[in-house]
Amino acid sequence: MSEMNKENILEVRHVHKRFTSKGITVKAVTDVSFEVKPGETIGIVGESGCGKTTLGRCIVRAYEASEGEVWYRTEAGEEVDFLKVDRKKMKSIRKEIQMIFQDPYSSLDPRMTVLDIIKEPLKANYPDMSKEEMDQRAKDMAVKVGLNPMYLMRYPHAFSGGQRQRIGIARALVVRPQIIVCDEAVSALDVSIQAQVINLLRDLQKEFGLTYLFISHDLSVVEHISDKVGVMYLGQMVEFCETEKLYSQPMHPYTEALLSAVPVADPTYKMERIPLQGEIPNPANPPSGCFFHERCRYCTEKCVTEAPHLKTMPDGRLCACHRAEELNLQGFDLKAMAESSKNKNAV
Numbered sequence: 001m002s003e004m005n006k007e008n009i010l011e012v013r014h015v016h017k018r019f020t021s022k023g024i025t026v027k028a029v030t031d032v033s034f035e036v037k038p039g040e041t042i043g044i045v046g047e048s049g050c051g052k053t054t055l056g057r058c059i060v061r062a063y064e065a066s067e068g069e070v071w072y073r074t075e076a077g078e079e080v081d082f083l084k085v086d087r088k089k090m091k092s093i094r095k096e097i098q099m100i101f102q103d104p105y106s107s108l109d110p111r112m113t114v115l116d117i118i119k120e121p122l123k124a125n126y127p128d129m130s131k132e133e134m135d136q137r138a139k140d141m142a143v144k145v146g147l148n149p150m151y152l153m154r155y156p157h158a159f160s161g162g163q164r165q166r167i168g169i170a171r172a173l174v175v176r177p178q179i180i181v182c183d184e185a186v187s188a189l190d191v192s193i194q195a196q197v198i199n200l201l202r203d204l205q206k207e208f209g210l211t212y213l214f215i216s217h218d219l220s221v222v223e224h225i226s227d228k229v230g231v232m233y234l235g236q237m238v239e240f241c242e243t244e245k246l247y248s249q250p251m252h253p254y255t256e257a258l259l260s261a262v263p264v265a266d267p268t269y270k271m272e273r274i275p276l277q278g279e280i281p282n283p284a285n286p287p288s289g290c291f292f293h294e295r296c297r298y299c300t301e302k303c304v305t306e307a308p309h310l311k312t313m314p315d316g317r318l319c320a321c322h323r324a325e326e327l328n329l330q331g332f333d334l335k336a337m338a339e340s341s342k343n344k345n346a347v
């Protein structure tokens with residue numbers, strides 16, 4: 001299809017992922033599109049089950065998307081649909097897009113030494129590289145992520161959660177990728193360790209010019225690290241724009257409700273809580289019209305019958321709500337959030 005915008009490194013176009021088992025089809029991701037510039041961090045947020053992980057996995061091709069395209073500008077400057085490249089091409093560019101997983105406990109093989117874990121992607125991607133060079137590269141990367149090189153012959157169980165996540169980061173970075181999908185990369189860690197790992201990710205981003213897709217259900221963490229944020233609901237992207245704009249002036253009622261539930265430590269800070277009514281609907285049997293209508297306090301008749309599409313708003317953001325332009329929604333005071341996270345980190 002058409003060429004990419006010259007400014008972008010990644011263009012996700014109309015990606016769908018359906019899982020079918022025993023005759024039931026779950027639409028985990030429906031028609032998601034967004035664009036990413038090199039060096040950006042894109043946060044992806046939404047409640048559990050909204051399709052964040054599935055989307056991330058489709059982008060790195062750990063899952064085959066049911067439909068859609070993921071245009072990617074390779075390091076060599078070629079534009080490819082990452083979902084359709086042939087095996088030979090895939091072999092040469094696979095290393096350029098890596099994923100870091102949520103659980104540093106289960107994603108590392110307990111029978112392998114840390115050195116071998118970090119080296120493994122080199123073995124897979126550089127069959128001609130000498131053992132000495134692999135060892136050297138793995139050790140260099142281990143040092144860069146803050147691991148003690150004396151401990152690399154140990155097994156993962158000897159390391160703390162934060163250190164294990166550093167091992168996961170070293171393993172992803174050792175092949176010098178361009179794009180990293182971080183799936184809840186800090187969610188399992190204590191708050192103080194979280195901050196250290198986020199700072200590490202930022203430093204590495206600067207040093208290697210990395211582009212991040214940062215998947216998380218934690219809106220404070222995402223606000224901290226992301227240039228732009230995409231909000232997902234029941235497999236769809238419902239809002240996508242610059243972080244500050246999204247948090248201070250949300251245009252989608254679901255974004256407004258999510259923001260109102262972010263805990264703030266400052267007792268003087270007043271914000272109306274907007275409870276999300278009811279349960280998240282079953283993605284195998286989504287509601288008619290707007291998928292959010294049963295839980296939305298601004299729902300009208302049109303919302304029940306007609307599905308809103310993701311449209312470009314006058315300020316340039318993407319939003320999928322019939323009433324986006326007429327509603328004046330409650331945003332988040334970013335200063336209060338900064339104070340709150342300072343307090344959180346001080347604990």
Ligand SMILES: Nc1ncnc2c1ncn2[C@@H]1O[C@H](COP(=O)(O)OP(=O)(O)OP(=O)(O)O)[C@@H](O)[C@H]1O
Binds near residue numbers: 051054
């Ligand atoms: N391998 C699979 N087979 C069948 N259904 C799946 C599979 N993986 C995910 N799903 C379903 O797809 C939907 C999206 O799940 P996904 O794990 O992508 O959500 P998520 O936003 O990452 O949630 P969480 O915040 O809990 O990690 C859910 O309804 C889930 O049950």
Ligand code: SF4
Binds near residue numbers: 308
């Ligand atoms: S389209 Fe209607 S139901 Fe959906 S978010 Fe907008 S106002 Fe709410």
Ligand SMILES: [Mg+2]
Binds near residue numbers: 052053054184
């Ligand atoms: Mg997930």
